[in-house]
Amino acid sequence: xxxxxxxxxxxxxxxxxxxxxxxxxxxxxxxxxxxxxxxxxxxxxxxxxxxxxxxxxxxxxxxxxxxxxxxxxxxxxxxxxxxxxxxxxxxxxxxxxxxxxxxxxxxxxxxxxxxxxxxxxxxxxxxxxxxxxxxxxxxxxxxxxxxxxxxxxxxxxxxxxxxxxxxxxxxxxxxxxxxxxxxxxxxxxxxxxxxxxxxxxxxxxxxxxxxxxxxxxxxxxxxxxxxxxxxxxxxxxxxxxxxxxxxxxxxxxxxxxxxxxxxxxxxxxxxxxxxxx
Numbered sequence: 001x002x003x004x005x006x007x008x009x010x011x012x013x014x015x016x017x018x019x020x021x022x023x024x025x026x027x028x029x030x031x032x033x034x035x036x037x038x039x040x041x042x043x044x045x046x047x048x049x050x051x052x053x054x055x056x057x058x059x060x061x062x063x064x065x066x067x068x069x070x071x072x073x074x075x076x077x078x079x080x081x082x083x084x085x086x087x088x089x090x091x092x093x094x095x096x097x098x099x100x101x102x103x104x105x106x107x108x109x110x111x112x113x114x115x116x117x118x119x120x121x122x123x124x125x126x127x128x129x130x131x132x133x134x135x136x137x138x139x140x141x142x143x144x145x146x147x148x149x150x151x152x153x154x155x156x157x158x159x160x161x162x163x164x165x166x167x168x169x170x171x172x173x174x175x176x177x178x179x180x181x182x183x184x185x186x187x188x189x190x191x192x193x194x195x196x197x198x199x200x201x202x203x204x205x206x207x208x209x210x211x212x213x214x215x216x217x218x219x220x221x222x223x224x225x226x227x228x229x230x231x232x233x234x235x236x237x238x239x240x241x242x243x244x245x246x247x248x249x250x251x252x253x254x255x256x257x258x259x260x261x262x263x264x265x266x267x268x269x270x271x272x273x274x275x276x277x
Contacts (some may be wrong), residue, residue: 006061007063028030065086130191132174136169144168160206161224163202167195169263
């Protein structure tokens with residue numbers, strides 16, 4: 001039977017599709033921009049542009065949970081496919097944010113997780129959720145890659161002060177965890193935090209990103225006072241700045257024990273910040 005991949009054109013999907021092929025899975029890759037002659041790519045998207053679907057072995061969702069949850073609740077799929085979906089550690093780390101929009105994001109993620117679990121339970125569908133930390137690796141993330149690209153254009157790389165721990169996770173390691181979850185009965189009914197294989201201070205993460213940028217940039221340390229003043233000018237910076245001294249990490253214990261996934265350390269190269277395709 002077939003595996004449906006929702007969000008297949010995103011950063012995790014770019015690594016996941018080859019892994020599914022290598023593991024012997026047939027798949028349908030869903031995208032609003034699906035074109036060309038490959039019959040495995042189908043046009044559609046959540047929540048209101050879904051095509052008719054064949055019986056499925058599994059549904060893999062790599063997109064927004066708050067789009068997936070209402071669609072699944074309103075859709076009757078043939079059989080009881082295994083749902084594997086990516087959420088985010090933001091469900092917890094932004095729960096008590098000082099920024100209302102971030103608290104709302106945390107709430108929406110947790111509500112969507114609850115709805116998905118309840119829907120699966122009511123239908124006898126197995127489920128697995130993955131909660132990644134900061135994702136990188138395909139050159140299309142909205143966290144580190146824009147900082148690197150902006151620094152290369154301006155020839156100045158900001159290095160904000162930050163004592164909090166970071167644990168960036170490569171998109172390919174998340175893809176590996178998805179495939180492992182499909183093959184493990186012990187992954188069913190589990191939520192797995194997933195971070196990279198190394199924890200480091202936030203300032204060290206930015207230093208490594210600068211060293212790997214692939215071009216010369218001038219390091220620009222930004223002290224805490226300057227960061228606080230910046231939040232007064234640009235209120236959207238308040239949440240990210242306040243979290244610089246917070247630990248944003250994941251416990252990979254169950255991921256390693258149950259799925260056998262050991263994410264890589266954060267050792268980016270210039271190719272890390274370039275789109276794969």
